[in-house]
Amino acid sequence: MRNRYLDLLRAAAIVRVIVYHLFGWPWLSLLLPAMGVMFALAGSLAAASLEKRPARKVVFSRLRRLLPPLWLLGLIAVPAMLAAGWASEHNGEHPFDTGHLWHLAFWIFPLGDPPGSDRAADLWDPLWYIRAYVWFLLLSPLMWLVYRKIGWLAVAAPIVAIAVLDKTGFSLPDTADAAMWDFVTYGACWIAGFAHHDGRIRRIGPRTLVFLVLVLGLVALYWQNGHQGEEHWDLNDVPESQALWSIAFVLLALRWEPSMTWLPRVRPLDRLVTLLNARAVTIYLWHNLAITAVWPVLGLIALGGVTFDDIGHGLDGPVDLTAAMVLTLLAVLAFGWVEDLAARRRPRLWPTAAPTLRRAEVPPEEAVPALVGAYPIGGGMAARPEGPDFADRSAGHTSAAAAMHREQFRRSAPRSVPWAADVPAIEGVPGDGTGPLRLSEPGTTTPIRPPGGTGPLPLPAGPDAIQPVGGSSDPDSATRPFGDNEPSGAMRPRSATDPGGAIHPLDATGPEGATRPFVEGPAFGGATHQPGNTTEPGGGTDQFGGSRGAGRHAAPGDARDLDAPPSDWPPARLGGGRGGGVPDWFRQQRNGFSDSNPE
Known part of the structure; x- marks a missing residue:
């Protein structure tokens, strides 16, 4: 999402x-430091990608989406500038002569500013942002590793680098010097995006954050007052002030995310x-x-x-x-x-x-059915958003834990209940049955919905019913994932204190250790968590009236903000108590939708 x-x-x-x-208008740079915000958001998405995929694939994927629009612009602009007399501008900022022709390569891969004629300066002047973005992407794997080692010190490092550059007067040749200054100016914002992704910003105390933002902002204004550029109070002319004001704004904007x-x-x-x-x-x-x-x-x-x-x-x-x-x-x-x-x-x-959804076949070895209501729903066909980041997300989901749950559900299947391959019941989610579900009657597309969408799901009657242990004279009709003679592994409906009507397997610890591996978010036909329910540790209320543990809660007493974005959820665990959580690979895959948009 x-x-x-x-x-x-x-x-x-x-x-x-x-x-x-x-x-x-100079005051716009104070009202909203737009470039710092854009770099921070890009850094957050880069961190989300680096956490899920190899660095080489992340960088290549991002560049693949960034560069073609630039190539199209260059394909139109360069011939137009030549036709308008670029070659005759011998004293321009980017002269078109044999000594500078190699700069045209920056239109293909902008490690430096793509060149252009003075007459068309309005066209190529903003392209510094594309060049800076490319450098941030190329260095993101290294910055991500450093950030995970030293945390907030990595955010502060570019600010310290600015002070060192001012003190020493160190400089590089023109192209490299511009890239270096843009990096130190907006580097703190990019790495702050990392801190947003892993929840570090949200963990800053409100008073501490307000104090920090006030200090950074006041220092930025003080420096700006004594080092005005061509336009008074235009932060774009003073990189030191721009860096401090931008990181202060980013910390404030990303600390509190209002409901949308x-x-x-x-x-x-x-x-x-x-x-x-x-x-x-x-x-x-x-x-x-x-x-x-x-x-x-x-x-x-x-x-x-x-x-x-x-x-x-x-x-x-x-x-x-x-x-x-x-x-x-x-x-x-x-x-x-x-x-x-x-x-x-x-x-x-x-x-x-x-984005358009397309139907995608989930490999059989990756199809993990989940029990919802009275029917095992999952596997079969799944719809996934189109885009470069979704083609390979079903790969690698063969961990021992996931295999355990596949085997557990495979053994728990009653003979008379159809599996998800026969029930077209999933919209927009991977094939393991979590996320928003549309439940169907066996062999049909008729939704199973109580009147008004509330109350427990109806259990089927007759030969297709799943009988709880001890609820049928025919032992073969009972669902026992670990064998007919092991009641601790039997399948049963929810008890009177857990009346949602869902079936979940019991592990060896008995009823108090019931494991529901794929219960998270709207798993029960769109159930929504409500805070404050204490029936279970980390519990919530689903829309069918039952109480259950939320998969994103780490442990009893470990408070979590239920309105927090998915990127801030703690790592989930398999098993180990009611509402035991989901595998990390699935949490990452479901949360990765926000990664589908280029900046």
């Missing part, structure tokens, strides 16, 4: 960048946030060119008889902003599909909906 709060932050940062480049349940109800804003996130790279690459085209376009409109005198000079700003946004959206329509191809998604002109 995507974190819509992070999506909203990224969308706000993108809009702020456009408005700043259009009007140049309101966003889907505001449909236009929800769709706009989705669009801006799905086309973030395209918007960034083309927005400055769109801004440059605003006044020529408005001039053409004036030739048609509409002038600013007709509109009113007080509306110049809104008209310019509207024109810039419209032209940027036209660029999204014309070139945004490249991001879909780069991410191995079906191209979409206007991606305001969730």
Whole structure:
């Protein structure tokens, strides 16, 4: 599930960048340090990927989605700049001569700033962000290892590096020096993204965080006051102030994540946030060119008889902003599909909906059925979101623990109850039966739902019923995962204190040690956890009225915020008490959806 709060932050940062480049208001850099926020969000997603996959695959996947939009821009821009006389600009910032031709390689792999003509400076000037992003990606595996060793010291290291550079006056050649300064300016924000992913930011005490943010912010303002750039109070001119103010804002913004349940109800804003996130790279690459085209376009409109005198000079700003946004959206329509191809998604002109789901066959050896209500649901067909990060997520799920549960459920199958291969019951989740489920009658697609969606699931009657131990004269009809003669391993419905109607196996410790391996989140047909239930350790209430332990709770008495995003859930355990949790590989796979979007 995507974190819509992070999506909203990224969308706000993108809009702020456009408005700043259009009007140049210095105070916008104080109101929202957009670049620091974007680097922090990218760092959080990079950490999530590095935790699940080899570093080489993570870096390659990210670069594969970032570079094709840049290549398309270069394919159009470089010939256009040459046609406009770039070769004759011998004294330009990027002269087009034999001594500098090798710089054109930066349009392919931007370790340095892609070059361009002085006339087209508005086109290539913002590309420093792409160059800085590439360097952060390449160094992320190393930074992730260092961060896991030294924690907050890694976040502070770039700030300390700025002080060292100021004190020593150390510098590098032009291209390398720009990359070095951007790295130390925004490095703390990128690594703070790591701290957001592993929950370290959320563990900072509120008073400590507020004090830290105030100190960083005041130092940033003090330094800015004594080292003003071309525009007073524009943090973009002073990297020291930018670094301190950005990390202070990032810590504050990522410490408290408000509920976003309101966003889907505001449909236009929800769709706009989705669009801006799905086309973030395209918007960034083309927005400055769109801004440059605003006044020529408005001039053409004036030739048609509409002038600013007709509109009113007080509306110049809104008209310019509207024109810039419209032209940027036209660029999204014309070139945004490249991001879909780069991410191995079906191209979409206007991606305001969730990514398309496709049906994907789960390998038989990975299909782990889970018991929900009276029927074992799982395996069979599963729907997974399209995208580069989902193709290989079912690989590697053959741990000993997962194999144990597969065997346990295989042995527990009653003869007369169909398995999930015969029940098309899963929407948008892997084939092990956890997540949102649609329960079906055997051999049909008719949902099993009590009236109003509440109350216990009905148990089937007749020959298809699963009998509890001792509930049938026919011992073969009882479900015993560990043998007919071992009642401690029998299957039974919930007891009077656990009336949800679900079946779960008992381990050797008896009823108090019941193990439900795949109970987490909305596992019982969309059950939702409610805090404050003390019937079980770490317990919650499912929508069918039963009380159960939440798989994301680590242990009795170990408090967890039930509203925390999935990235902040503690590692789950297999077995070991009621609501024993889910395997780490499945928690990571389910939580990885937010990793599907390029910055």
